[in-house]
Amino acid sequence: MTSCERLFASAALLLAVPVLARAEAPETLDTVQVQAAKVHSVDDFELPASTSTVGLGEGNGRGALLSEALAGVPGLLARERQNLAQDTQLSIRGFGARSTFGVRGVRLLVDGVPATMPDGQGQLSHLGLFGGDRVEVLRGPFSALYGNSSGGVLQLWSADGQRGDPWRLRSSVGSNGTSSTGMQLKGQAAAMHYNVAANHFRTDGWRDHSAARRETLNARLGFDLAPDQRLDLLFNVLDAPRAQDPLGLSREQLRSNPRQATAVATQYDTRKSVRQQQAGAVYTLQQGRQTWRLMGYAGQREVEQFLAIPPGPQNSSLHSGGVIDLDGSYGGLDARWAWHGSLAGKPLELVVGANANRQRQHRTGYENFIGDQLGVKGRLRRDQRDQVRNVDQFAQAWWQFSPRWSALLGARHSQVRFRSRDHYITAGNPDDSGSRDYAATTPVAGLVFRASDNLRLYASAGRGFETPTFNELGYRADGGAGLALDLASARSRNYELGGKWRAQSGARLEWALFRADTDDELAVATNSGGRSSYRNIGATRRQGMELSWQQPIGENQQLQLAWTWLQASVREGYLTCTGLPAPCRVPGNRVQAGSRLPGVPRQQLFARWQWQPGPWQWAAEAVAASDMVANDLADARVAGHALLNLEGAREWNTAHGPLRLFARVDNALDQRHVGSVIVNDGNQRYYEPGPDRSYTVGLQWSWGAGKQVP
Numbered sequence: 001m002t003s004c005e006r007l008f009a010s011a012a013l014l015l016a017v018p019v020l021a022r023a024e025a026p027e028t029l030d031t032v033q034v035q036a037a038k039v040h041s042v043d044d045f046e047l048p049a050s051t052s053t054v055g056l057g058e059g060n061g062r063g064a065l066l067s068e069a070l071a072g073v074p075g076l077l078a079r080e081r082q083n084l085a086q087d088t089q090l091s092i093r094g095f096g097a098r099s100t101f102g103v104r105g106v107r108l109l110v111d112g113v114p115a116t117m118p119d120g121q122g123q124l125s126h127l128g129l130f131g132g133d134r135v136e137v138l139r140g141p142f143s144a145l146y147g148n149s150s151g152g153v154l155q156l157w158s159a160d161g162q163r164g165d166p167w168r169l170r171s172s173v174g175s176n177g178t179s180s181t182g183m184q185l186k187g188q189a190a191a192m193h194y195n196v197a198a199n200h201f202r203t204d205g206w207r208d209h210s211a212a213r214r215e216t217l218n219a220r221l222g223f224d225l226a227p228d229q230r231l232d233l234l235f236n237v238l239d240a241p242r243a244q245d246p247l248g249l250s251r252e253q254l255r256s257n258p259r260q261a262t263a264v265a266t267q268y269d270t271r272k273s274v275r276q277q278q279a280g281a282v283y284t285l286q287q288g289r290q291t292w293r294l295m296g297y298a299g300q301r302e303v304e305q306f307l308a309i310p311p312g313p314q315n316s317s318l319h320s321g322g323v324i325d326l327d328g329s330y331g332g333l334d335a336r337w338a339w340h341g342s343l344a345g346k347p348l349e350l351v352v353g354a355n356a357n358r359q360r361q362h363r364t365g366y367e368n369f370i371g372d373q374l375g376v377k378g379r380l381r382r383d384q385r386d387q388v389r390n391v392d393q394f395a396q397a398w399w400q401f402s403p404r405w406s407a408l409l410g411a412r413h414s415q416v417r418f419r420s421r422d423h424y425i426t427a428g429n430p431d432d433s434g435s436r437d438y439a440a441t442t443p444v445a446g447l448v449f450r451a452s453d454n455l456r457l458y459a460s461a462g463r464g465f466e467t468p469t470f471n472e473l474g475y476r477a478d479g480g481a482g483l484a485l486d487l488a489s490a491r492s493r494n495y496e497l498g499g500k501w502r503a504q505s506g507a508r509l510e511w512a513l514f515r516a517d518t519d520d521e522l523a524v525a526t527n528s529g530g531r532s533s534y535r536n537i538g539a540t541r542r543q544g545m546e547l548s549w550q551q552p553i554g555e556n557q558q559l560q561l562a563w564t565w566l567q568a569s570v571r572e573g574y575l576t577c578t579g580l581p582a583p584c585r586v587p588g589n590r591v592q593a594g595s596r597l598p599g600v601p602r603q604q605l606f607a608r609w610q611w612q613p614g615p616w617q618w619a620a621e622a623v624a625a626s627d628m629v630a631n632d633l634a635d636a637r638v639a640g641h642a643l644l645n646l647e648g649a650r651e652w653n654t655a656h657g658p659l660r661l662f663a664r665v666d667n668a669l670d671q672r673h674v675g676s677v678i679v680n681d682g683n684q685r686y687y688e689p690g691p692d693r694s695y696t697v698g699l700q701w702s703w704g705a706g707k708q709v710p
Helices: 003-020 141-146 251-256 263-267 704-708
Strands: 050-055 076-079 089-092 107-110 132-139 152-158 167-174 178-189 192-203 212-226 229-244 271-287 290-306 323-343 346-366 380-402 405-422 434-452 455-466 490-502 508-519 522-528 531-536 540-553 557-570 574-576 589-591 603-611 616-625 641-654 657-666 674-677 687-689 694-703
Touching: 050 508, 089 152, 107 141, 132 141, 141 152, 141 405, 141 434, 141 455, 141 490, 251 687, 522 574
Parallel strands: 107 152
Antiparallel strands: 050 132, 076 089, 132 152, 167 178, 167 694, 178 192, 192 212, 212 229, 229 271, 271 290, 290 323, 323 346, 346 380, 380 405, 405 434, 434 455, 455 490, 490 508, 508 540, 522 531, 540 557, 557 603, 574 589, 603 616, 616 641, 641 657, 657 694, 674 687
């Protein structure tokens, strides 16, 4: 049985649960989400924070990549790399921009379950959009209430199945051998709400050596235990075998042929395989003015990655090889209590909670050659068992202390503990075991002024912190053995002023001025032997402005605009190894104060016009970004670009449910551009080109089987 067949077989097994449930469901209260920086009885409009909610509904894209849904969120940069061996590049207000693998500096959650590990490293690959209901993005000081590495927060929420919900079958094909097929079964059977979605995605890739396949299964099963009790069971499976990695390109390679792969990518058959299984449970109990919530989850993740490190550097007795093999487990608990009442006769909301998370990882490294054969798993060169865990406590209070004023206050105390046990000990490679603890208390506070019924003005401030990840602790800057346990956590001070306006017509305008000053920022110290080491560089600043506007035009048109201006810069000069010569062990190149932080465009613009006359839907999008630098020295730059995307769809009502045909053209004007950069790449192959004009055509059928389940 193929992995695709196993995936859909699992979906069928999960579907059997609602079919077997036959008792009538009792009437229940609305589900309440109790979480930090959210007040369940208060609209986001009343809170002193920048938030965006993106509905996932009826998209016209491939439906498998998160970046397709997030282009219109101000302050957020989500870029596909034309390389599914590497995750989407995700940053919020410049936090997370330096990450060359996975997501760091931004907190990720799926249905309230962390997708970010305790060390701050997160993954987007298992976030299933097809069964999703919405994505919520939180920016600014109140992100700190989510703990370590919370420069921003992104949460994906699955739809909650209800009686009469349609089931869906969706399939699309597109340029470069890309196809996506998904099935969603959603509805209510007796006391159980269910949402089961499976998706198969494959592509030959726009660039050479970039073919990939990804299969996901996401399920949410909600049980109404009583009128005031709810249990949600969450399941997730990801299988992404042998995703090819074309690597970055040099400036000359980019000019000559942006679709090529770097020669060593095919020579070493650079690739990555990921498998993940995860399960979680959320229990919610409402008793009068109180709400109790208990969440637990556990999962396993396996990663095998083949790198393009030549045999020469691996001759060093301290080198860990050119193949990374990770086999890890993770899990955690979160308990929260919320109370709604009054203080001095004014509305008051309290949330108090604690959580603990742990990740265990068996990390092995192997040579990527056997004799003259390259791109194969050779001798063992690394064997260690890593563990990172956190124990946090938090509290939050919202109080409307006058008819026109309200306050939101909160604090979180975090303890993060790293432990590593080395089991690869030789005469030339001593015991590298070690440990390091980090702790921080991050207070936040905000005020909202009700200027009128439709206008709110607010101010907020807070502190945040970011520990190094295990990947950043992995190599010492001096080239010695052991972990870089001298790295400190970065500490930030965050400020925001903003306003929110809305009209009965549905028009909405939001703006924010923000600043984040960071001490002990983490950045690349040295590049040597295919490895990067890190150091604390001193002070940096991220400041700017965000603007978003939604405007209905008549009865069937909609205009959406999002603009970001962001100045991210170094405040204290430092020495780095970025740039030539490479490899580099001793920092000797000076980064001047005032230099731009790499990977951050100064401006971003998104504009979308949508027209829906009857059964038709038409849309045009403009996506633009200014230039940015690719390394700390700012001597490698990427020009800005502007792209035009077009959409069209037509829906027919049939006896068995609506049938929808959709099409999309990305980069309709066929503009050559760089889609993303590999920040501070040690080989100066910084550039990951974006695709030329591409097409997607698809069909979706929705039928009313959900209400027919006995």
